[in-house]
Amino acid sequence: MFSSKWIPASVAGVAILFYAQLAQAQESGMDKAINETIAPISNVIAGAIFYSVSIGDIEFPLIVGWLVLAATIFTLYFGFVQFRMFGHAIALVKGDYSNPDDAGEVSHFQALTTALSGTVGLGNIAGVAVAISIGGPGATFWMILAGLLGMASKFTECTLGVKYRNEYPDGRVSGGPMYYLTKGLSEQGKPGLGRILAIVFSICCIGGAVGGGNMFQANQAFQQIVNVTGGEQSFIANSGWLFGLIMAAIVGMVIIGGIKSIAKVTEKIVPFMAVIYMVSGLIIIGMNIEHVGDAFYRIFDGAFTGAGVAGGTVGALIQGFKRAAFSNEAGIGSAAIAHSAVRTKEPITEGYVALLEPFIDTVVICTMTAVVITISGQLQTDLTGVELTSAAYATAFTWFPLVLAVAVVLFAFSTMLSWSYYGLKAWTYLVGEGKGKEMIFKGFFCLCVILGASMNLGPVIDFSDAMIFAMALPNVIGLYFLMPVVKREANQYWQKIDRGEIRKVKDIEAESARAR
């Protein structure tokens, strides 16, 4: 997932070693100038967003608490919707309820996979490794718990994303937190508050898109390429700008040139990479089947005793919660933008589908990484981040680091494409639509790719990570106001199901066949 998500950890003073190594980049004059200009502002904002309280030896960023608290409230308010509706969500994704006349429109499956491609990435690989190298195997337990809770947040925001989307006369559909914050809150007689929240959200979303969704991705992809080509001795170790230029050219071809084929190829390869990653993980687990019981014992034992971890149980819990919150973006609001284009008359259906997202991302993929690392025995080494994951997989497949490098670059690329879209939507919400205005954003976005790959922009990255998590502030406040709307949507939907107005397609077809 989304690599930037674990860098906030470094802001909190957690992954500094790993980060320093990754960002051993080129200190140039310009680099320094940018850092010095941005650092004071960045430090204030990042410091505020990632304001941490000390629990034992561990710093706990309050924003993580904000997200986990919201997820818990939504879970209780909607009566554990993530468990009750899991089966219904699968039926919706399979298309059991999709009207055949809507073939050719955006399906639930397509909305889900597009949203997933924006979140599954380096975070699932590297972020988990950071979490369990600090929090121990026990962090996995808390990560799963927070992932399960996060499903309720996704459910809430994506239902609202569809309900309050804009449908333009030319047929385009556009939605996301900026629309439900304005429209939803003005329905409740708070247009001013809604407008302010939407504007704050949009500004943060643009910051997050060019930072965490772009510069950080470029930076990480480049570092990974350097690592597999020989580390500091690599022939491209000092050519970040060249890598950035190539990456920017490719991104530009897709988002400015509209060359769909490149995006198409990536989108074909990315799921393939994800499958290789999952299958390799399962094979490793299978090869070490005798250690699996022990791994799960250590996960549960670590979760409640905090054995061998700095900070004990609390330390493990914080790492797990942090990883889950940073990795599945539940409560951040980004996914609501991607989910809102689905073709459905019932907004709540997309909410049900969206709750699968944190499940796939955190409960399945992140957990797999954690289990593989735990049983590989590599946790006893000093490695962390993507190198730890790489080493864990290499215990079974020596060629795996190379595959992982390709996967990292592709994940970074697809995350960039997703965030370029999220950022653009926020930008056009603020300044209005228009070819010229859109071009300004797209051009700036490409420029940021080069900057991200070629420089050691610690403060800039801290700033943009802070912006991504700042999105959660206006978004979650809005969600608290709007959660009764979601409940009403759910009630009227189930009444329709009970009355037989909404039925599975195959039931309707079977009936009409009998009638004939």
Place this chain on the structure above:
Amino acid sequence: MSEHPILVGFDGTDAAHRAVKFAGIRAEAEGCPIHIAYILEWSPYSFLSAQELEERHQRRSEELVRAESTLNPALEILKNKNIKVTYEVRYGHSGELMCKIAKEQQATQIIIGRKGGSALGARLLGSLALTLVQAAPLPVTVVP
């Protein structure tokens, strides 16, 4: 005279026009109607980018309009014959959908065109003709 139509698969190619012409002759001889199905290949499980999601509804409307205009020459072929002609444009998997439409329309037979090309090519790429010959619940005529 029969109420049950001949189902013709259409995709705008020359081969499809040959199939329409051939079906016209058959329908005239049997005195039955013709139903033309134009299927736009589509899977609800394909991957779309966020931008494509946004524009999907708009594109679909455009594609349907374009498909209708592509159908015009084919309808022209049948115009001067004394046959009842209906048509529909649908999204989906061409093989499955042809069989489904045949059932819905209670068609007596299916007529489709074949682009030609080598047998090997058809085997590798998988053609509608092969699928239908294998799977269709009613007679299939393939017009070369």
